[in-house]
Amino acid sequence: MKFIETQALHAWLDKxxxxxxxxxxxxxxxxxxxxxxxxPAAQGQQVFYRAVSDSSQIAWDFTRTVISARxxxxxxxxxLFTIETGPDGETVLHETKLERPRVIFGIRPCDARGLRVLxxxxxxxxxxxxxxxxxxxNTTLVGLSCPQMWEDCFCTSVGGAPNASDDVDILxxxxxxxxxxxxxxxxxxxxxxxxxxxxxxxLELPQPKLNDQFETPxxxxxLASFNDVYWQRVGDRCLSCRICTYVCPTCRCFxxxxxxxVTPTGERIVRRVRAWDSCQSVNYxxxxxGHNPRANLEQRLRNRFYCKFHYVPVDYDVAGCVGCGRCVxxxxxxxxxxxxxxxxxxxxxx
Amino acid sequence: xxEDIRALARExxxxxxxxxxxxxxxxxxGRVRPAFVYEPADVERLIFDARCYHNLVTYLTRRNKPxxxxxxxxxxxxxxxxxxxxxLQVLLNENQVQRDKVYIIGVACPGMQNADGTPELRCTRCxxxxxxxxxxxxxxxxxxxxxTDTYDDVERIEALPLEERLAYWLGELDxxxxxxxxxxxCPTCFCSVCEAERxxxxxxxxxxxxxxxxxxxxxxxxxQAGRCAECNACEAVCPMGIPLSLINRKVAKDVAQMMAGYRxxxxxxxxxxxxxxxxEEAIDEIH
Numbered sequence: 001m002k003f004i005e006t007q008a009l010h011a012w013l014d015k016x017x018x019x020x021x022x023x024x025x026x027x028x029x030x031x032x033x034x035x036x037x038x039x040p041a042a043q044g045q046q047v048f049y050r051a052v053s054d055s056s057q058i059a060w061d062f063t064r065t066v067i068s069a070r071x072x073x074x075x076x077x078x079x080l081f082t083i084e085t086g087p088d089g090e091t092v093l094h095e096t097k098l099e100r101p102r103v104i105f106g107i108r109p110c111d112a113r114g115l116r117v118l119x120x121x122x123x124x125x126x127x128x129x130x131x132x133x134x135x136x137x138n139t140t141l142v143g144l145s146c147p148q149m150w151e152d153c154f155c156t157s158v159g160g161a162p163n164a165s166d167d168v169d170i171l172x173x174x175x176x177x178x179x180x181x182x183x184x185x186x187x188x189x190x191x192x193x194x195x196x197x198x199x200x201x202x203l204e205l206p207q208p209k210l211n212d213q214f215e216t217p218x219x220x221x222x223l224a225s226f227n228d229v230y231w232q233r234v235g236d237r238c239l240s241c242r243i244c245t246y247v248c249p250t251c252r253c254f255x256x257x258x259x260x261x262v263t264p265t266g267e268r269i270v271r272r273v274r275a276w277d278s279c280q281s282v283n284y285x286x287x288x289x290g291h292n293p294r295a296n297l298e299q300r301l302r303n304r305f306y307c308k309f310h311y312v313p314v315d316y317d318v319a320g321c322v323g324c325g326r327c328v329x330x331x332x333x334x335x336x337x338x339x340x341x342x343x344x345x346x347x348x349x350x
Numbered sequence: 351x352x353e354d355i356r357a358l359a360r361e362x363x364x365x366x367x368x369x370x371x372x373x374x375x376x377x378x379x380g381r382v383r384p385a386f387v388y389e390p391a392d393v394e395r396l397i398f399d400a401r402c403y404h405n406l407v408t409y410l411t412r413r414n415k416p417x418x419x420x421x422x423x424x425x426x427x428x429x430x431x432x433x434x435x436x437x438l439q440v441l442l443n444e445n446q447v448q449r450d451k452v453y454i455i456g457v458a459c460p461g462m463q464n465a466d467g468t469p470e471l472r473c474t475r476c477x478x479x480x481x482x483x484x485x486x487x488x489x490x491x492x493x494x495x496x497x498t499d500t501y502d503d504v505e506r507i508e509a510l511p512l513e514e515r516l517a518y519w520l521g522e523l524d525x526x527x528x529x530x531x532x533x534x535x536c537p538t539c540f541c542s543v544c545e546a547e548r549x550x551x552x553x554x555x556x557x558x559x560x561x562x563x564x565x566x567x568x569x570x571x572x573x574q575a576g577r578c579a580e581c582n583a584c585e586a587v588c589p590m591g592i593p594l595s596l597i598n599r600k601v602a603k604d605v606a607q608m609m610a611g612y613r614x615x616x617x618x619x620x621x622x623x624x625x626x627x628x629x630e631e632a633i634d635e636i637h
Contacts, residue, residue: 028525029525029591037586039586066589066590067527085422161390241533242530243529273555273557273558283543332589334382336377
């Protein structure tokens with residue numbers, strides 16, 4: 001088993017930060033939040049995947065970030081291009097410059113697995129989304145195993161594992177004095193050439209502490225539950241906010257708009273903006289002509305579950321939920337995806 | 351007190367006085383959450399203690415609409431704390447909830463506690479322990495603590511030089527992810543289409559940038575002037591821990607100062623800060 005000492009790992013990361021855009025879990029925002037804050041996701045120091053300039057900024061003992069790593073592949077907001085008036089009055093279109101190579105260090109196995117869903121939709125369908133494809137191509141993933149499943153985590157119930165190496169280029173697992181290193185892909189092999197690796201005989205990986213595994217509904221149970229009053233009962237307490245969809249690593253809906261902007265120098269430009277959308281918003285499904293097939297709150301709530309556990313698996317042959325638990329933690333009214341899955345899995349089919 | 355609440359809920363459901371009782375329950379993982387009870391047999395789920403911070407009034411506007419055209423609006427019972435009751439009074443004043451379609455179960459409020467058992471800051475400032483409106487009051491009214499809200503938190507921000515104040519708010523609002531949980535949790539934010547809605551808005555862009563976020567939060571604060579009962583629902587649900595109540599409390603403080611101590615939801619009149627059309631105005635007068 002390959003191994004890197006803590007000091008050597010930090011030195012490698014410091015050097016890496018000079019050469020590429022290094023994105024890593026890092027503490028963001030004030031440690032003390034609003035005095036009346038009750039949302040479990042907002043308690044204490046929040047951690048996000050952000051560009052760092054050296055290894056000292058990395059939050060090593062984080063559980064999971066508030067927003068998943070998908071924000072670095074599908075940014076919350078991106079300008080696709082701008083249209084300006086050139087010096088001779090001509091119209092000039094500026095494409096967004098693509099970024100320099102990136103390494104996401106410390107991505108959790110579940111977040112990396114979530115990229116399978118984004119890949120299936122943005123990359124593997126023709127035509128591929130060029131912005132997503134370029135970011136994906138440009139980025140190497142260095143995963144960091146979870147030493148345990150955290151509160152609200154359920155990756156093992158949806159096919160993942162806290163130490164899964166399937167979706168990263170290199171996987172690190174913290175052991176005494178440093179990290180065990182598993183090189184998974186050729187991309188990872190290339191990146192690892194800069195690492196001061198040692199070969200340690202008989203180095204054993206620690207077994208993460210797991211949460212209880214539970215049964216998820218069968219395809220028949222999903223099909224039989226669509227028109228059930230159950231969705232109204234769960235929908236009763238839903239606030240119809242968008243937290244669950246924004247923190248999710250596999251949600252990928254977006255909206256595109258052309259916006260006219262007056263720059264600080266008084267020039268009028270047009271920019272095409274793409275930003276996250278959410279199936280939980282009332283207007284999401286409104287058709288031209290005004291018809292809204294998901295006008296009711298419970299229909300929108302239900303869509304989130306069917307999207308992850310029926311539409312995505314059927315349409316793209318990939319699991320739509322990675323069990324990161326973010327939506328469980330952050331829901332202000334405790335709509336718990338684990339509870340819903342178990343409720344439906346217990347149903348007897350007629 | 352909880353036995354009184356359950357007995358009352360059972361009676362209301364058995365007699366068919368209400369279709370549903372909105373209260374609180376403990377979920378399977380121990381988190382307290384809003385509960386909707388439809389069957390008398392389910393009233394045992396209901397709890398009430400210092401963890402029940404949600405303002406349940408926010409669910410009433412939704413339930414006060416006919417589900418299908420021509421269908422009668424069902425009657426709903428709701429548990430209200432004193433702050434919740436003030437927000438309900440605002441909704442009644444603004445004709446968003448029909449009084450005969452809501453059965454108000456007032457609870458004598460022990461004051462809410464944070465997860466670590468310490469009292470919530472807002473409750474240490476509150477001088478109300480009994481709701482101003484209810485059909486039935488459950489629990490023994492505790493003594494009213496002799497406190498006055500000095501708005502010291504607002505004054506601390508007001509005292510900052512402009513640049514620092516701006517930096518503080520831009521820093522806080524930058525964390526906003528435009529999830530609209532604050533608006534959705536707020537009982538007095540009931541517009542069917544929000545002016546600052548991200549989708550298809552004519553007024554605000556879709557981008558996740560500070561101007562769009564600030565626009566929303568400032569507009570929301572203005573629209574809450576004289577209407578916000580300071581129940582803190584917005585701040586409580588925010589996944590980013592943004593001190594949203596500070597914005598609304600600044601407005602509440604100014605309203606109280608300018609309008610002889612006016613507080614939202616304490617009278618049966620709509621706030622003087624909102625223009626109400628009575629239906630008799632000529633179009634020319636409105637313009």
